Amino acid sequence: MDPAEQVFEELLPYLETLDSQIGGLIQLLKDKHITTTEELAQYARQADQASNVKERGLRVRMEYLFSNAAKRSA
Numbered sequence: 001m002d003p004a005e006q007v008f009e010e011l012l013p014y015l016e017t018l019d020s021q022i023g024g025l026i027q028l029l030k031d032k033h034i035t036t037t038e039e040l041a042q043y044a045r046q047a048d049q050a051s052n053v054k055e056r057g058l059r060v061r062m063e064y065l066f067s068n069a070a071k072r073s074a
Helices: 003-031 037-073
Strands: none
Touching (some): 003 037
């Protein structure tokens, strides 16, 4: 298993937990009539755009770290 796969495997349980918690919060907001699906969708789109930028930065950083680790072990 390469390092990226190992990191993903270790993160997966935390991501699944986070997904469940977010789902619960969304349902609470809707049940209490604090927000609507349309309002949530707008915020989700904005968060997705910000996340894409962060993800690109993280991906570049991880590739740099993994390539340096591979060079050192070679």
